[in-house]
Amino acid sequence: MFRIKMVELTAPVGTWASLRAAIDNGADSVYLGVGDLNMRSSSALNFSIKDLPNLVNICHENGVKIYVTLNTVVFDDELEKIDYILDELIKNGVDAVIASDLSVILKAAKRGLPIHISTQANITNIEAIKFYSKWADTVVLSRELTLERIKILSEKIKVLNIRGPNGHLIRLEAFVHGALCMAISGKCYLSLDLEGKSANRGECHQICRRKYKLYNAQTNQELLIDREHIMSTKDLCTLPFIDKLIDCGVSVFKIEGRGRQPEYVALTTRIYKEAIQSVYDDSFSQQKIEKWMEQLNRVYNRGFWEGYYLGKSLGEWTDQEGSSATEVKEYVGFVSNYFNNIGVAEINLDAGILNLNDNIYIIGPTTGVVECVISEMRNNDNNSIQVSDKGIITLKVPKKVRKNDKVYLIKKR
Incomplete structure (x- = not known):
């Protein structure tokens, strides 16, 4: 077309x-x-x-x-x-x-x-x-x-x-x-009703994302439902x-x-x-x-x-708390220097270690998001290594990064 x-x-x-x-x-x-x-x-x-x-x-x-x-x-x-x-x-x-x-x-x-x-x-x-x-x-x-x-x-x-x-x-x-949102175009009053914070004033407390149980008020019997997140789309x-x-x-x-x-x-x-x-x-x-x-x-x-676009009249609800992402990021250190002429970042691993072939994010306010796989890394003595210790390492990166950018290890869940 x-x-x-x-x-x-x-x-x-x-x-x-x-x-x-x-x-x-x-x-x-x-x-x-x-x-x-x-x-x-x-x-x-x-x-x-x-x-x-x-x-x-x-x-x-x-x-x-x-x-x-x-x-x-x-x-x-x-x-x-x-x-x-x-x-x-x-x-x-x-x-x-x-x-x-x-x-x-x-x-x-x-x-x-x-x-x-x-x-x-x-x-x-x-x-x-x-x-x-x-x-x-x-x-x-x-x-x-x-x-x-x-x-x-x-x-x-x-x-x-x-x-x-x-x-x-x-x-x-x-x-x-x-x-x-579980409400029409975000017009929700749960946060306002339960916690005095209005979603329509930019203060949504994500009440719908919580777990709930349903009870029959007359018999005090719990109703059987197929999930606890009954309002979390x-x-x-x-x-x-x-x-x-x-x-x-x-x-x-x-x-x-x-x-x-x-x-x-x-x-x-x-x-x-x-x-x-x-x-x-x-x-x-x-x-x-x-x-x-x-x-x-x-x-x-x-x-x-697919939302309501294909004709569904009722939402599909999540079956777990938080994210279903297949990956998570774990902070391991920060960029302490960048050598522009050779495209190499010096990284201070102050919170974790890295291995050869690890996938990492380097994230910063000017850098944005750089994702790369570690194909080679060197220690502070410039020796090629497969597993780092905490401290200083260097590795090649695909684009410019900057001092104090944060470094994260990408891990499978």
Whole structure:
């Protein structure tokens, strides 16, 4: 099938290392939060307003767009803060704001700042798209839609000639990978009800991810169920059918995971970029899908399912606590020097040892994520070794690393 324009891939960013990882692995755009009015504001992985100049410069120098989330519920006493943040986004050249609250949308539109409507707006029909097209060029669709419904929306946008402020047909954006909420488009009140922290204010405490037992209140008998994680959904993975998503008219593919680690951002971005390109060059195949899925399983996931896109009306639930990843990383040391002329890193193993043929990550805020297999290593006396002691070793690396980058051993689970 002939496809005119390649879809945009937008990657989640919560740290400097994740930003570099997204850029190096083919992201067309990144999205992130600054301050405390975004849906990941309680995460330790977040940026501040003062980071904006550097964030924008790094992205634009690499031809990557940057979108900032301001997508929580907003109260009256926060409107001045919204004004300040929006002014800073414009001053620093941010490409768009992701918003759901009308106060943010109206204020951003008044300033001429491009707007993407957040999935928090729960867009499921053409009237909602027409409504938001007054201010937005892109809408992030509800994650509960099927491919069939998305295609209908895409076709109606063309027939009705629904255009955003930039004059182009409004774009549809959809989540393609990552965590799914057990509530509709993330509108969950469990954290607020049980712990006084609102998920709709960026303070989700992951109540749904816990184990539960069910009891009949009248008989006090425990009900038999097939799992204890009765509200914890598996992660979304659309990779096996991204060709269908593209053909439905989705213009932007969004990876979830601003709170996840840099290696997750690196790998998911690379795999989805490869898959998208393969769709356009007609090399997308079952054999490739199987190899990509094996790779995606390496990093954090709760097991995978296709979400609601293929018509399921009920979620698939994970059967274990935490990640189902096939690999884990273990900190072993840090980079103490790098010899640029020979591509060799000096590593201080202060927490573990390494063996020949071990697979390692080297991760840092400027470096991003470097993964390599140790083909040769030398001790402090420059002797070739197969097993290290703690202390200083040197080894060849495929790209530049930097002092104080952290070194991790990748281990099978």
